[in-house]
Amino acid sequence: MFQLDLKSRKSIYEQIVDNVKELIMTGVLSAEEKLPSVRELSKTLTVNPNTIQKAYRELEYQGFLYTIAGLGTFVASREEIIMDNRKVSEIKNILQKNIRELFYLGCSQDKIKSILNELLEERSDWNDKSK
Amino acid sequence: MFQLDLKSRKSIYEQIVDNVKELIMTGVLSAEEKLPSVRELSKTLTVNPNTIQKAYRELEYQGFLYTIAGLGTFVASREEIIMDNRKVSEIKNILQKNIRELFYLGCSQDKIKSILNELLEERSDWNDKSK
Amino acid sequence: MFQLDLKSRKSIYEQIVDNVKELIMTGVLSAEEKLPSVRELSKTLTVNPNTIQKAYRELEYQGFLYTIAGLGTFVASREEIIMDNRKVSEIKNILQKNIRELFYLGCSQDKIKSILNELLEERSDWNDKSK
Amino acid sequence: MFQLDLKSRKSIYEQIVDNVKELIMTGVLSAEEKLPSVRELSKTLTVNPNTIQKAYRELEYQGFLYTIAGLGTFVASREEIIMDNRKVSEIKNILQKNIRELFYLGCSQDKIKSILNELLEERSDWNDKSK
DNA sequence: GTGGTCTAGACCACT
DNA sequence: GTGGTCTAGACCACA
Numbered sequence: 001m002f003q004l005d006l007k008s009r010k011s012i013y014e015q016i017v018d019n020v021k022e023l024i025m026t027g028v029l030s031a032e033e034k035l036p037s038v039r040e041l042s043k044t045l046t047v048n049p050n051t052i053q054k055a056y057r058e059l060e061y062q063g064f065l066y067t068i069a070g071l072g073t074f075v076a077s078r079e080e081i082i083m084d085n086r087k088v089s090e091i092k093n094i095l096q097k098n099i100r101e102l103f104y105l106g107c108s109q110d111k112i113k114s115i116l117n118e119l120l121e122e123r124s125d126w127n128d129k130s131k
Numbered sequence: 132m133f134q135l136d137l138k139s140r141k142s143i144y145e146q147i148v149d150n151v152k153e154l155i156m157t158g159v160l161s162a163e164e165k166l167p168s169v170r171e172l173s174k175t176l177t178v179n180p181n182t183i184q185k186a187y188r189e190l191e192y193q194g195f196l197y198t199i200a201g202l203g204t205f206v207a208s209r210e211e212i213i214m215d216n217r218k219v220s221e222i223k224n225i226l227q228k229n230i231r232e233l234f235y236l237g238c239s240q241d242k243i244k245s246i247l248n249e250l251l252e253e254r255s256d257w258n259d260k261s262k
Numbered sequence: 263m264f265q266l267d268l269k270s271r272k273s274i275y276e277q278i279v280d281n282v283k284e285l286i287m288t289g290v291l292s293a294e295e296k297l298p299s300v301r302e303l304s305k306t307l308t309v310n311p312n313t314i315q316k317a318y319r320e321l322e323y324q325g326f327l328y329t330i331a332g333l334g335t336f337v338a339s340r341e342e343i344i345m346d347n348r349k350v351s352e353i354k355n356i357l358q359k360n361i362r363e364l365f366y367l368g369c370s371q372d373k374i375k376s377i378l379n380e381l382l383e384e385r386s387d388w389n390d391k392s393k
Numbered sequence: 394m395f396q397l398d399l400k401s402r403k404s405i406y407e408q409i410v411d412n413v414k415e416l417i418m419t420g421v422l423s424a425e426e427k428l429p430s431v432r433e434l435s436k437t438l439t440v441n442p443n444t445i446q447k448a449y450r451e452l453e454y455q456g457f458l459y460t461i462a463g464l465g466t467f468v469a470s471r472e473e474i475i476m477d478n479r480k481v482s483e484i485k486n487i488l489q490k491n492i493r494e495l496f497y498l499g500c501s502q503d504k505i506k507s508i509l510n511e512l513l514e515e516r517s518d519w520n521d522k523s524k
Numbered sequence: 525g526t527g528g529t530c531t532a533g534a535c536c537a538c539t
Numbered sequence: 540g541t542g543g544t545c546t547a548g549a550c551c552a553c554a
Contacts, residue, residue: 011529022228025235037541048531053542061454066269069542070538076269083237091229091236096250097149098222098229104156105222106214109251116247119227120240138459138469142553179554273538280490287497310539345499353491353498358512359415360484360491366418367484368476371513378509381489382502404544430526441546446527462527463553 001036004045012047016055017062024064024075031077035065038073132167135176143178147186148193155195155206162208166196169204263298266307274309278317279324286326286337293339297327300335394429397438405440409448410455417457417468424470428458431466 002019004012023029035041038056042049056073059065063081067073102112133150135143154160166172169187173180187204190196194212198204233243264281266274285291297303300318304311318335321327325343329335364374395412397405416422428434431449435442449466452458456474460466495505 013529018228022231025231038543039541048533049542050532051530054529056542067271067542068268068539069273070540072541078235078237080269081236088233088236088238091233092246092250094229095226095247096253097153098225099250100153100156102219102222104209105212105219106209107219113251115223116226116251119223119230120244120247122227137461138473140460142462144553182554185553275538284490284493287493313539316538340497340499343498349498350495350500353495354508354512356491357488357509358515359411360487361509361512362415362418364481364484366471367474367481368471369481375513377485378488378513381485381492382506382509384489406544431528432526441548442527443547444545447544449527460527461554463525465526 001041001044004047013051013055013058016045016047016052017058020055020059021062021064029075031075033075035073035075132172132175135178144182144186144189147176147178147183148189151186151190152193152195160206162206164206166204166206263303263306266309275313275317275320278307278309278314279320282317282321283324283326291337293337295337297335297337394434394437397440406444406448406451409438409440409445410451413448413452414455414457422468424468426468428466428468 002023004015008015020029020035029035035056036044038049038052042052045052056065056067060067064076065073066076099112102115103109133154135146139146151160151166160166166187167175169180169183173183176183187196187198191198195207196204197207230243233246234240264285266277268274270277282291282297291297297318298306300311300314304314318327318329322329326338327335328338361374364377365371395416397408401408403411413422413428422428428449429437431442431445435445438445449458449460453460457469458466459469492505495508496502
């Protein structure tokens with residue numbers, strides 16, 4: 001499914017959150033699909049079950065997963081995710097900070113534009129895949 | 132100089148790092164300018180001096196500041212900051228992740244484009260200021 | 263009859279209990295009426311029979327249903343339900359807690375009053391229906 | 394501060410959440426006030442620190458507390474709490490369910506009204522206290 | 525000192 | 540089998 005980087009300063013559960021989120025957002029995991037059980041993924045990644053559960057719960061809070069106790073954990077359908085304006089402006093701030101940093105590192109405005117366009121194109125790609 | 136948001140989940144030292152970086156990148160703090168001393172800023176922000184110390188050290192490590200013992204801490208000139216390709220691609224990853232999330236939250240491609248353009252425009256603004 | 267919300271954090275058997283209780287209390291199911299058999303409801307809701315069984319048992323315990331072996335499960339007549347003071351004060355506590363929360367969430371006293379009145383009115387409605 | 398009921402089917406962390414919420418909503422704990430540290434409360438209640446932390450985190454998610462790592466956990470000011478309509482209608486459902494049950498238990502409409510009024514009055518009481 | 529993360533392993537309720 | 544809770548105890552980063 002994915003691999004952990006134990007050397008990263010990111011905590012394990014955060015890495016799991018990010019990886020699962022990416023799998024969902026790129027369409028590798030599709031709506032209503034069952035995720036590996038807590039114990040199963042715990043074995044696969046050789047990580048404590050509590051850590052997996054923490055990650056799954058965080059993803060639930062963020063609206064990406066839902067859980068049926070006794071049955072398992074599933075990918076939420078995209079319609080369930082509420083267009084949260086606080087979240088959007090939070091992301092905007094992160095983008096702003098990073099674009100500034102790119103500039104300060106010496107990237108020209110054109111280079112930055114081309115980077116952003118590239119990222120937008122890639123978005124279209126996996127958007128098509130999920131069709 | 133700037134204000135801290137104690138209710139943020141960001142750690143205090145991280146907020147200081149980000150704020151100082153922003154002041155430098157937007158040209159509010161210009162090259163060779165002296166920063167407030169650790170003790171001074173510690174009083175201004177009513178924050179533990181160790182926390183300021185840690186933030187300054189981090190900024191030094193990232194190349195934004197330099198310290199002369201006995202004199203103080205100063206803003207490094209922009210040329211000192213190496214066009215670091217690892218750093219650039221790291222930022223690219225962050226941008227990618229966040230653009231994906233915007234899309235997944237329900238933003239249309241056009242909306243995302245307009246957000247990015249807005250951020251690029253804003254960049255031009257303070258680019259002019261720093262001239 | 264009713265639908266389950268698998269994405270709810272409520273357990274399935276609890277949802278069944280609540281739904282059946284509601285149907286009884288609003289008069290949709292009337293006294294002495296036969297409920298679908300465990301197997302039948304299990305098919306309708308595509309839910310494990312054990313889960314239905316557990317819900318029926320709970321409703322029996324609470325006094326809303328009674329079972330005659332070999333015949334089926336039936337709605338108890340309202341007189342069977344004892345005016346249980348412990349139960350009443352328990353509900354009072356729940357109401358108190360939730361009214362407090364409404365207030366704390368920023369609802370004005372008037373708004374809360376109008377909400378409560380609305381709920382009382384609605385009560386009169388289905389009270390009439392059951393006549 | 395408060396006591397746990399180990400016999401309750403409510404989980405320990407849930408009891409802590411409810412108790413702290415009540416203390417905040419009744420004004421016993423006021424805005425910006427520091428809560429006992431995780432370890433401290435853990436000793437007071439003779440409960441594992443992880444359990445306390447889980448409760449504090451849940452309260453943070455709900456907007457009642459905020460945390461500064463290394464400093465402690467504090468009561469959020471009421472203005473921070475967003476009037477969440479989903480939450481309000483969720484509470485409305487709970488109220489509805491319980492009012493229905495009161496009626497079904499044999500309470501007259503007048504008795505229910507007087508109960509609700511009593512609860513609204515009590516609200517005014519501690520509202521005054523917090524002035 | 526504070527909270528944050530993680531492990532190992534146990535027990536419970538629900539499906 | 541599934542997730543949910545809890546304990547005991549360790550280690551880390553931050554203030």
